[in-house]
Amino acid sequence: MIHSRNNAAFIDGQNLYLGIKVLGWQLDYEKFRRYLAEKYGVTKAYIFLGYQAEHAALYDQLRRFGFECIFKMIVRDSAGRVKGNVDAELVLHCVIRLLEYDRAIIVSGDGDFRCLAEYLISKRKLEKILAPNRQRCSSLLKTLGTADFVACDYLNEFEDKLGRK
Numbered sequence: 001m002i003h004s005r006n007n008a009a010f011i012d013g014q015n016l017y018l019g020i021k022v023l024g025w026q027l028d029y030e031k032f033r034r035y036l037a038e039k040y041g042v043t044k045a046y047i048f049l050g051y052q053a054e055h056a057a058l059y060d061q062l063r064r065f066g067f068e069c070i071f072k073m074i075v076r077d078s079a080g081r082v083k084g085n086v087d088a089e090l091v092l093h094c095v096i097r098l099l100e101y102d103r104a105i106i107v108s109g110d111g112d113f114r115c116l117a118e119y120l121i122s123k124r125k126l127e128k129i130l131a132p133n134r135q136r137c138s139s140l141l142k143t144l145g146t147a148d149f150v151a152c153d154y155l156n157e158f159e160d161k162l163g164r165k
Contacts, residue, residue: 004041005040005103006041006101007041007042007043007103007105008042008045008100008103009046009105009106009130010046010048010090010093010094010104010105010107011047011048011067011107012086012087012106012107012108012113013049013050014050014084014086015107015108015109015110016047016107016132016155018132019131019132019133019155019156020132020155020156022136023132023133023159025163025164026163026164027155027163028162028164028165029061029062029067030065031162033065033066033067035161035162036105037066040127040128043101044068044100044101045066045068046070046090046093047067047068047069047070048070048071048072048089048090049070049072049086050071050072050073050074050083050086051072051084052074052082070086072085072086072089087110087112087113090108090116091113091116094116095116095119098123098125101125102125102127103120103125103127104120104126104127105127105128105129105130106120106126106128106129107129107130107132108131108132109136109137109138109141110138111139111140113129114138114140114141117151118144121144126151128151128152128153129141129144129151130152130153130154131154131155132155133155134156135156137154
């Protein structure tokens, strides 16, 4: 009997976008959602984003591909740059939904998520950390894991499978 997985992905949208962009390619979000389902058994994929009205079409597209968008209102700094840090929201949703999924996949290379990853490991609830870019992934995440458990995979190794043509 094949046991179906009920895993959930918690995606830092800006970290994913910028981590791939610096590599010089674009992520195909439809392929990425399918990859999460097939490779990691993801039934729910939560993407955390700073909300900007001018990106409403993108948000609709993400929903059509099977992502649940969770927004944080943005602010602008003194130079006019957009700030929409979603770290707290991602951690909160991952923890309050703990009983709703088998294991979590965290999509980010941000070392601020190490404490969340350690907590999930202690509860046997971490499946994987998917960092967009090995070179820009925090050493705080790279050093997680044991001889039996490799915590991080890197999306930069899958451009041919996940990139937009």
